[in-house]
Amino acid sequence: MSDKVVELSKIKVACKDCSLFQLCLPMGLESDDLEKLDVIIKRRRPVKRGEDLFRVGDGFRSIYAVRSGSIKTFSPTQDGQEQVTGFHLTGELLGLDAISNNYHPCTATALETTSVCEIPFERLEELGHQIPSLQRQLFRVMSREIFTEENHTLLLGKRNAEERLAAFLLSVSNRFKSRGFSPNEYNLSMSRNDIGNYLGLAVETVSRMFTRFQESGLLTVERKHVVIHDLDRLHDMAGSSRSSGNTRSSG
Amino acid sequence: MSDKVVELSKIKVACKDCSLFQLCLPMGLESDDLEKLDVIIKRRRPVKRGEDLFRVGDGFRSIYAVRSGSIKTFSPTQDGQEQVTGFHLTGELLGLDAISNNYHPCTATALETTSVCEIPFERLEELGHQIPSLQRQLFRVMSREIFTEENHTLLLGKRNAEERLAAFLLSVSNRFKSRGFSPNEYNLSMSRNDIGNYLGLAVETVSRMFTRFQESGLLTVERKHVVIHDLDRLHDMAGSSRSSGNTRSSG
DNA sequence: GTCCTTTCTTGATTTGAATCAATTCCGTCT
DNA sequence: AGACGGAATTGATTCAAATCAAGAAAGGAC
Numbered sequence: 001m002s003d004k005v006v007e008l009s010k011i012k013v014a015c016k017d018c019s020l021f022q023l024c025l026p027m028g029l030e031s032d033d034l035e036k037l038d039v040i041i042k043r044r045r046p047v048k049r050g051e052d053l054f055r056v057g058d059g060f061r062s063i064y065a066v067r068s069g070s071i072k073t074f075s076p077t078q079d080g081q082e083q084v085t086g087f088h089l090t091g092e093l094l095g096l097d098a099i100s101n102n103y104h105p106c107t108a109t110a111l112e113t114t115s116v117c118e119i120p121f122e123r124l125e126e127l128g129h130q131i132p133s134l135q136r137q138l139f140r141v142m143s144r145e146i147f148t149e150e151n152h153t154l155l156l157g158k159r160n161a162e163e164r165l166a167a168f169l170l171s172v173s174n175r176f177k178s179r180g181f182s183p184n185e186y187n188l189s190m191s192r193n194d195i196g197n198y199l200g201l202a203v204e205t206v207s208r209m210f211t212r213f214q215e216s217g218l219l220t221v222e223r224k225h226v227v228i229h230d231l232d233r234l235h236d237m238a239g240s241s242r243s244s245g246n247t248r249s250s251g
Numbered sequence: 252m253s254d255k256v257v258e259l260s261k262i263k264v265a266c267k268d269c270s271l272f273q274l275c276l277p278m279g280l281e282s283d284d285l286e287k288l289d290v291i292i293k294r295r296r297p298v299k300r301g302e303d304l305f306r307v308g309d310g311f312r313s314i315y316a317v318r319s320g321s322i323k324t325f326s327p328t329q330d331g332q333e334q335v336t337g338f339h340l341t342g343e344l345l346g347l348d349a350i351s352n353n354y355h356p357c358t359a360t361a362l363e364t365t366s367v368c369e370i371p372f373e374r375l376e377e378l379g380h381q382i383p384s385l386q387r388q389l390f391r392v393m394s395r396e397i398f399t400e401e402n403h404t405l406l407l408g409k410r411n412a413e414e415r416l417a418a419f420l421l422s423v424s425n426r427f428k429s430r431g432f433s434p435n436e437y438n439l440s441m442s443r444n445d446i447g448n449y450l451g452l453a454v455e456t457v458s459r460m461f462t463r464f465q466e467s468g469l470l471t472v473e474r475k476h477v478v479i480h481d482l483d484r485l486h487d488m489a490g491s492s493r494s495s496g497n498t499r500s501s502g
Numbered sequence: 503g504t505c506c507t508t509t510c511t512t513g514a515t516t517t518g519a520a521t522c523a524a525t526t527c528c529g530t531c532t
Numbered sequence: 533a534g535a536c537g538g539a540a541t542t543g544a545t546t547c548a549a550a551t552c553a554a555g556a557a558a559g560g561a562c
Binding site: 075077079081083085096097098099100101105106125128129132135136138139140141142143144145146147149150152153154156157158197198200239 | 326328330332334336347348349350351352356357376379380383386387389390391392393394395396397398400401403404405407408409448449451490
């Protein structure tokens with residue numbers, strides 16, 4: 001029994017630091033509830049860069065929380081192209097879009113070595129019946145995902161290339177900030193190609209925008225590494241009044 | 252008591268026909284469960300064309316199901332513009348994006364005289380604890396919304412004007428079809444402006460595409476009224492492999 | 503009915519981003 | 533270390549859709 005206590009405290013720390021942040025902490029689960037949740041979570045070996053966590057069409061069993069690293073999700077389109085639908089950073093969930101169809105509508109590929117918690121959804125659902133605050137939190141998380149997607153829509157709707165990249169960089173900035181990382185300096189784990197795809201822009205355009213931003217003194221960029229010198233100006237450029245373009249992680 | 256029975260049977264028919272279709276029917280609620288659900292639902296007087304069901308920033312209390320008519324949702328952007336984020340037809344839900352923030356991130360305006368059921372979310376949540384199949388259905392519905400938003404993203408990402416309008420018309424077609432209406436002939440309740448805004452296109456471009464579609468014999472359009480002559484071709488033009496562009500209502 | 507507003511359509515022109523086409527830069531492999 | 537290959541940058545050109553600019557058609561008000 002004392003083993004269990006040790007185990008539990010270890011989990012608490014892990015959740016606080018990363019993956020289940022949005023799922024556990026904000027709703028203040030009791031220790032024994034937290035333990036119940038922990039029991040159903042599967043730890044997997046880390047996914048290496050380029051490996052898939054799941055593929056489009058795979059049967060839906062679990063949702064996933066990123067403990068560390070990052071993952072991109074993308075869907076194939078008729079003409080054989082891919083459309084990147086999201087980037088999932090540390091502490092963010094993925095797989096929520098599979099619940100209704102019972103299969104994954106997208107493929108999830110690791111952008112770097114990434115460790116995830118796998119949460120079997122059926123068991124999570126059962127647990128929701130027992131723990132009202134968990135159920136409520138699940139609704140919150142799903143609603144947030146809808147909101148995030150709407151923001152992505154807003155971005156693609158009427159924004160020009162400059163506004164799109166600005167909003168994207170600001171979004172990443174906010175997400176890192178809410179995890180306790182620097183909002184001014186970070187590494188982008190995704191390629192220019194992925195960014196362009198996500199933003200509905202050609203790679204070349206993304207590259208040109210980075211150059212323009214740098215020349216205007218807004219930021220310094222070298223390959224993956226970005227240092228933002230003027231977050232306020234970036235915010236102004238992003239233009240969308242709605243939550244700076246993305247709030248996947250502000251909960 | 253006999254009043255209640257009458258009331259209940261009336262509701263059953265109503266739900267089957269329209270608004271709570273996705274929320275009730277697929278999970279086969281027992282009569283008494285259905286009654287419990289019915290008790291918490293508020294019927295409102297119909298919303299007239301141009302009137303708002305809720306406004307951006309309004310506190311979140313309820314989600315809404317469209318019984319008949321149609322509603323557009325849109326968010327303001329920094330530059331005073333509006334971005335249409337969705338159209339909600341008969342049988343579809345709205346307001347799900349407000350759960351996480353506790354306020355509505357968009358305004359909902361009736362496109363025609365529209366009647367809705369208001370479902371207080373707190374009470375729905377409580378009911379979910381009692382009725383597992385209701386809870387499960389709620390997750391489904393929310394997941395579907397995420398999926399729908401992703402599809403919208405896909406549409407705006409890399410598709411040209413022709414593909415966007417084709418996908419939009421096909422989406423409307425599918426949604427009408429799943430309600431038992433004709434997929435080949437319908438009235439668009441929204442203006443060209445709204446369509447353009449939703450699709451990230453200028454009004455003039457939408458108009459030109461309609462003209463082009465008509466000239467190619469794909470469809471006949473007169474003002475709001477659309478008759479589609481070749482659904483297969485429309486499907487090909489839409490181009491997105493994912494569910495023909497939209498499946499808000501196929502559940 | 504007529505007037506007035508709004509919505510829609512059509513045409514001419516402009517423009518921002520895509521595409522095409524080279525290089526250059528890095529990381530990786532041997 | 534050198535060589536290869538993918539990623540990123542930069543420049544030149546093209547093109548699809550936005551914008552600008554009128555009209556035409558529909559819907560409402562009176």
